[in-house]
Amino acid sequence: MKEEFSWPRQAAEDGSAGKxxxxVLIGPTAVGKTRTSLDIAKTWNAEIISGDSMQVYRGMDIGTAKIMPEEREGIPHHLIDICDPEYAYSVADFQTGAAEAIGQIAGRGRLPFIVGGTGLYVESVCYRYRFAENGSDEPFRREQELFAAEHGAEALHGRLGAVDPEAAQRLHPNDLRRVIRALEVYHLTGQTFSEQQAGQTKESPYELCIIGLTMDRAELYRRIEQRVDLMMEQGLVEEVQRLLARDLPPTAVAMQGLGYKEIANYLQGNCSLEAAVELLKRDTRRFAKRQLSWFRHMKDxxxxxxxxxxxxxxxxxxAIIAGKFQVDLEYTSNQSFRRG
Known part of the structure; x- marks a missing residue:
């Protein structure tokens, strides 16, 4: 039986143990993060923190490509299935939950390992972003919701594009809650959401090792289409039906996830199933493109x-992980460690 590698606990009270x-493992949807993360976690005695904004919701498994308990190969996973779809889970919630998980994992002598594709969520933890309390304007929010209901999500997204093109590029038109919040920030402060982000520090409180996965664009798009077809076979329509039966409002965060909005549109009689699936494939390709665009702005x-x-x-x-963390261990063909 091989010896389990133990990471140093968190820094001592005097800070002598360092950061x-x-x-962190990032990359666009369907690039292979889940498969790769399991091997990395087993090799480096890590526990995984999901960095996906939709996998937090219970009952949303197929459309989020959630790794199920029986597929986790004994690797602990955190921030999955932690709230109901009625709850508007936010990046601030994620930042708090991830920081707590990091502390707990490190306290067990294991390596905290964030895996996901929601760029803002991951960056908020890596660099401990401060989220300004700009207040809220409920009448303004309702006005934007009514505008979207009357003119469509694309039209509202166009409003954001007019004042904050960078945020509009990163946010999907169907992500009404975040689009409205970005508009609200500008409405309340006169400063765009992107400008606020640009002012955040890029110094991390952690010793970061960020691995990014990429692949040929044509191959990535082929894998995306295969994934959507598999989701349909696994019962995505039935999963969305169960959510609709809960009477979730159209603006609920959970209903903005890829797959849910498109299939809900079909179930409400607004398009054919074939058209909904093609729209989902198109939207997912565009989402992957936006993910890559976000990651290009990240450093290191x-x-x-x-x-x-x-x-x-x-x-x-x-080899990258060993070099970054200066771990004097040799990775061997049987995936065991030998102290150097």
Whole structure:
């Protein structure tokens, strides 16, 4: 039985132990983060923190491509299935929950490992963003909701594009809650959401190792279409039916997730199932493009092309992690550690 590698606990009270190591794996949807993360977690004695804004919701499994308990290979996963779809889970909620999980994981002598594709969520933890309390304007929010209901989500998204093109590029038109919040921030402060983000510090309280997965765009799009077809086979329509039966409002955060808005549109009689599926594939391709655009603005990412040999990719990833954290351990062919 191999010895389990133990990471140093969090810094001592006097700070002598240095920064807490934090491993991060990012990349667009369908690039292979889940499969890769399991191997990394087993190799480096890590626990995974989901960095996905929709996997927090119970009962939303298929459309979010959630890794189920029986698929986790014994690796603890955090921030999955922690709230009901009625709750408007926010990036501030994620930041708090992830910070708590990091502390708990490190306290067990294991490596905290964030895996996900929601760029703002991941960055908010990596660099401990401060979210200004700009207040709210409920009449303004209702006005924007009514505008979207009358003219469509794309028209509201166009309003955001007129004042904050960078935020509009990053936010999906169907993400009404965040689009409205970005408009509200500008309405209340005269400063765009993007300007507020740009003012955030990029110094991390952690010893970061960020791995980014990418692949040829055509191959990524092919994998996205395959994933959507599989979701349909697994019962995405029935999953959305169950959500609609809960009488969730159209503006609920949970209903803005990819797959849910498109299939709900079909179930409400607004389009054919075939058209809904094609729209979902198109929207997911666009989402992957926006994810990559977001990640390009992040710094210190070690990129791995997943179109090459998977085993070689893993060897490269392990070498990056060992080098970044200066861990004097040798990775061997049987995935065991030997102290150097």
């Amino acid at each position: 807490q190591p934090l491993l 990412i070690h990129w791995i092309d997943m179109g090459e040999n998977f085993h070689n990719n893993l060897q490269s990833i392990h």
